[in-house]
Amino acid sequence: MSGERSFRAPERLIFERSTPGRVGYQLPALEVPPVDPAATLPPALVRGEIEGMPEVSEVDVVRHFTRLSKWNYSVDEGLYPLGSCTMKYNPRINEEIARLAGIAQLHPLQPEDQVQGALALMWELERALIAITGMARVTLQPAAGAHGELTGMLMIRKALLDRGESRKVVLIPDSAHGTNPASAVFAGFETVEIASTAQGTLDLAVLARHLEGGNVAALMVTVPNTLGVFEPEIVEAAAMLHANGAFLYMDGANLNSFVGIAYPGKMGADALHINLHKTFSTPHGGGGPGAGPVAVSEALVPYLPVPTVEKRDGRYTLSSERPASIGKVRSFYGNFGMLVRALAYIRSLGRDGLRSMSEGAVLNANYIRRRLEGEYHLQYDGPSLHEVVFDDSLQAASGVKNVDIAKRLLDYGFHPPTMSFPLIVHGALMIEPTESEGIDELEEFVAAMKAIAREARENPDLVKGAPYSTPVQRLDEVRAARQPVLRWRRTKD
């Protein structure tokens, strides 16, 4: 299995590094009498050592995962312009704080007098998120954005049931994230996709038509939308929904564009999830954990998940006194470790830093837009906030697609933008630089994108064959799906 050794050599699986008899950890000496499980447990239910589990030393483990880490691109390495994902810098102080013993080691079922600091922290984060959104209350329980969507939609459903209404339909613009329809369905609704205007924004005439039957529970809308364009008629849309008896669910994935500028509360949102791993810098971790608190209007406060943190006579308490609550959406109280990091970030930035965060995010996106306009096609040209969505139609003539541009970008040392989303832009390249970047990093990215545009004209095959400089070349995704190999198994030898 071991190939030629080099800095690009493939790293074997941990199972393939296994050498019989090696151990990577020593347990404390057992001071109590060792038990024979055959005497204490039903023999049929006891298993022996598990065949195939690794036998490796601590050194093996450190080397293995260090080598693997070197095959990842990360924010620590450079611009990570994934549109809709808000890949910003993750401050190290937040990592330090989250590891304090009084925070990291705290057990969720210790009596309340032992966890006053944790409850105070959650209370303070809720107050900060209220200050940022202008909403009435916030649940910190959801573990991620999609989980927050589900939580918000469950609250809307419960509010409708309490009014004696069984409205079934949730309207979702064709530009929405895929989680929106999936979350609505898991909350018991049917989804109807509504067409956007020629500008890619909400079409009030279409909305009005759908509201006529009185069967619409809510509209789920991302603000600014997935094109990075503010919904100009969001206030009117909210008024129409509320007059009809329906709710406005706001997807807060793009909140990084207007903190300290505008309030979702004033836009008429009834529920808004906040991706702490986007706007408030908790690390994405290669796919989570995130955290998806949901801010709600007064109308939905009775339905918040339990428990909530309340402050009574200077003491903090976990309260489940909320008879109309939707219940619990996960175990315990939320991704506390992420809540800690988010509050630390909010404290570090403060009111001015948060506003300049959104200003910087919007300015950086507009800078990229200005520098790449003409080189790449912009289907929707409304004013950009924090991201800009180009497409590959100028490159199509030479057969170069967005995926080729993305792969070629890897050779220039950048992570590509989000591709093929939103669905209303064919061949989309969705760029969100975030406020973390300075002009020099953006200029290097612009130079790479321009070089690729030139290559697409002059030498399209070069682009279509990319990448050339990564640890592996393009991977056969069709084969992965047709002949799924989802785990290692010992080959018979």
Added chain:
Amino acid sequence: MHRYQAGEGDRRRMLEAVGCATVDQLFASIPAEVRCGQLDLAPGRSEEEVRREFWAYAVANSAPECFASFLGAGVYRHAAPAVADALLQRGEFFTAYTPYQPEVSQGTLQAIFEFQTLVCQLAQLDVANASLYDGATAVVEAVMLAARALPERRRVVVAGALHPDWDAVLATYCEPMGVTVGRVGWGRDGRVDAAALRGALGDDVCAVLVQSPNFLGVVEDLAALGPVIAGSGALAVHAVAEATSLGLLAPGGAFGFDVVCGEMQAFGIPAAFGGPLLGFFAARQPHLRQMPGRLVGETVDAAGRRGFVLTLSTREQHIRRAKATSNICTNHGLMALSATIVLSLLGRRGVRETALASHSTAEYLKNGIRGQGSGARVKLAFPESPTYNEFLVLHDEPDALLARLKAEGVLGGVSTSRSGGRWPTGVLVAATERNTREECDRLLDGLRRLA
């Protein structure tokens, strides 16, 4: 400008390039009626000031590290090797995104592939996903899978003592999906009442959930339950709250269960006041296309080299949208990496040794309580039943007892009063390989004097 952002010079040059005199002009599309004034928050702070605030939160808590701790009930304090956190703190791992671009994400992808393999090995099943949020939502996903696989059946049966938070979350999710939740209680031995379970089965039941060891600590007889459930046509789900138990106890996969899922926090993930935890999900091969969440598969690159990609994504929300198998997007990837590292370190031998040491320590405590005799004020709730590393002791005033123990430096366990009224009144005591004999003796002595 703030230290996490670019400088004034950057801003000036960029504003010039976009043709704006001020940054405010870029927000002209946001109407005045939704604008906010200055946020009601303090000004930004230095790192030192932030550290000071959070130290104050931390010291206002009682860290279990400063006590002899026997807390469990879903979150366990096992060994957390220094190597695991050192590797997690590599920015290449924790500041990366979901691996959508496999050519520059092979590190994350290969680690997930290894995680999936380890989960399959522990569960004795064919396929496992890249993680879920926690044990509670893992159990929900198992029920949703069953409801899709058997669409005519709209009832799930919770067999025996399921973790109360998991039970509550299940209720939250099932109601809007039109799935009713039936519950079968436990007998005098703390195990699911097998006769009642047989009575509760029927051709409308899509899934039967068995937590083992159950919330009361008792090991269920999965060998007997598996065939009973399978015979009813329902999918059998083994829920695991204490994943280190899988180092000693045979999983549902060995007895024909369709799904083994639950919580893997026990493999070295900090309690962190209950999150982030680590949901895991393994199933038999026929359920592959109905699996929730991300899956990593092996393939080859253009040069024929082995590589890994996210695969079978037509199940997922970004492709299938309203018809997706789950709405999950961001999962708990970094926690999965952590468990992969810990499981690699423990390895074939350490996984079993950890389980055996935890089990032995709990048996020492149980024997100590038995030894206090019939006159003692604490009693084992299920003295004849097999347990792994957690057990229930009966006491009429568990909260007061725990407070007295805490005054002596012992966090004696979790009061069942924390979990509503349907449990026997008492304290759930959990032991791991980290509890010393001296700690155990202090707990036993405390129970003798303070109960």
